[in-house]
Amino acid sequence: MKYKSVFDIIGPVMIGPSSSHTAGAARIGRVARSLFGRQPKWAAISFYGSFAKTYKGHGTDVALVGGLLDFDTSDERITRAIDIAKEAGMKIKFIEEEAITDHPNTVRVKIGDDEDEMELVGISIGGGKIEIIELNGFELKLSGHHPAILVVHNDRHGAIAAVSNVLAHEEINIGHMEVSRKEKGKMALMTIEVDQNIDANVIKKLEELPNVLQVTKIVE
Incomplete structure (x- = not known):
């Protein structure tokens, strides 16, 4: 595997503790926000595999919500993202799924408002890198690292x-x-x-x- 820079090896500048569980989750949330086009009014977030077992301790929950608020991985507000989202009127639900997925760091994000809703599935593949593998029932492969x-x-x-x-x-x-x-x-x-x-x-x-x-x- 070829790396473009040292940050592909050690991970991105981020709020810790984990590049895969924190930075990756924040990027999945931010891609979801970008695809939806605005801040959602509600979010139902389903964690699978390793995410489901460790999301509270590793900050996966606050990181993903931070992404939905359009916070970058290094934004210090990520640690308070859930509180900030609730203050903004966003209703958030976390679900620990028992189903086995192909990748251990998998999350399904459903978001919406009074006008529309959207659903995507993302995986965090390490070093802050992600892939969006499903969008509204369509299979795809989107890294979120390129326009x-x-x-x-x-x-x-x-x-x-x-x-x-x-x-x-x-x-x-x-x-x-x-x-x-x-x-x-x-x-x-x-x-x-x-x-x-x-x-x-x-x-x-x-x-x-x-x-x-x-x-x-x-x-x-």
């Missing part, structure tokens, strides 16, 4: 090519891309990690494409 766009679209011929052509025309390089669908011919999800941030003009062009239903940007 990315998620494109919900009708599963039709040419939809993927049209999105790729827009990015190529704007000279945006794709680092990783996956497509997931629940059923042939229905809705599908493109997960595209890119090498640079995408501006609002590009997002607008993507949203105007035939068969594209929704475009969500995640900033690194």
